[in-house]
Amino acid sequence: MAVGIFDSGLGGLTVLGAVAGRLPDVPFVYLGDNAHAPYGVRDPDDIFRLTCAGVERLWEEGCDLVVLACNTASAAALRRMQETWVPEGKRVLGVFVPLIEALTERQWGDNSPPREVAVKHVALFATPTTVSSRAFQRELAFRAIGVDVEAQPCGGLVDAIEQGDMILAEALVQSHVEALKRRMPRPEAAVLGCTHYPLMEEAFRVALGPDVAVYSQPSLVAASLADYLGRHPDMLGPGVASGFLTTGDPQAVSARATQFMRRGIRFRAA
Ligand code: DGL
Numbered sequence: 001m002a003v004g005i006f007d008s009g010l011g012g013l014t015v016l017g018a019v020a021g022r023l024p025d026v027p028f029v030y031l032g033d034n035a036h037a038p039y040g041v042r043d044p045d046d047i048f049r050l051t052c053a054g055v056e057r058l059w060e061e062g063c064d065l066v067v068l069a070c071n072t073a074s075a076a077a078l079r080r081m082q083e084t085w086v087p088e089g090k091r092v093l094g095v096f097v098p099l100i101e102a103l104t105e106r107q108w109g110d111n112s113p114p115r116e117v118a119v120k121h122v123a124l125f126a127t128p129t130t131v132s133s134r135a136f137q138r139e140l141a142f143r144a145i146g147v148d149v150e151a152q153p154c155g156g157l158v159d160a161i162e163q164g165d166m167i168l169a170e171a172l173v174q175s176h177v178e179a180l181k182r183r184m185p186r187p188e189a190a191v192l193g194c195t196h197y198p199l200m201e202e203a204f205r206v207a208l209g210p211d212v213a214v215y216s217q218p219s220l221v222a223a224s225l226a227d228y229l230g231r232h233p234d235m236l237g238p239g240v241a242s243g244f245l246t247t248g249d250p251q252a253v254s255a256r257a258t259q260f261m262r263r264g265i266r267f268r269a270a
Contacts, residue, residue, distance in 0.1 A: 002239025040127025062239025
């Protein structure tokens with residue numbers, strides 16, 4: 001009954017932590033494509049190819065349902081995967097929709113027409129590829145009207161986090177928030193639209209100030225996955241064991257993951 005969690009690297013561990021906490025009886029298999037991270041500067045065809053390969057590997061582990069715990073893959077590849085590639089009996093879900101449903105005050109899976117919502121000025125922080133895909137604005141437009149979104153491509157931030165350089169990562173958060181605030185001085189809400197960014201959530205909160213509501217994905221994705229599995233228990237695949245796979249160097253990736261998540265995590269080669 002396992003579920004797969006995919007990310008380009010270590011960012012998806014923030015989502016894994018939340019879903020595993022919410023669904024303690026479900027085995028989760030995590031796959032980080034560390035050999036090819038970061039995705040945020042790759043082109044959509046490349047991201048489609050790499051994401052399909054990672055998802056197929058998770059299917060081999062008995063995970064019929066895979067969550068792309070990666071906004072860049074969700075933005076650049078998910079729609080194409082769902083429309084052209086995912087076979088009968090398998091499912092791939094992304095991380096955008098739960099976030100946008102929370103921002104637009106919707107119940108999970110409410111597909112009623114777009115309407116006015118309380119929040120009017122939203123700052124989006126994401127990778128360059130996610131920002132240029134405009135997937136966030138597209139999904140938002142299906143659900144809400146009159147929301148102004150200012151997006152900041154946070155170049156360099158995923159690399160700094162993956163390399164464990166938190167001093168550089170903090171400096172980058174500050175400069176990206178300042179750059180966004182020059183264009184939108186008073187956002188009401190800020191979306192951390194990359195699963196690596198919850199690792200820097202405190203730095204974002206400090207730089208944004210106390211008046212900005214920060215939307216971070218892990219708990220929202222966990223709540224929406226619990227709801228989805230309640231409605232689709234058949235999507236729990238045949239896998240029985242949790243585990244961590246990486247396309248990178250298992251030793252180096254395990255050390256970095258242990259440092260980030262502050263608990264022992266051991267990856268094996270994918
Ligand atoms: N953590 C991913 C995301 O949510 C990918 C970052 C990257 O590989 O650039 O966008």
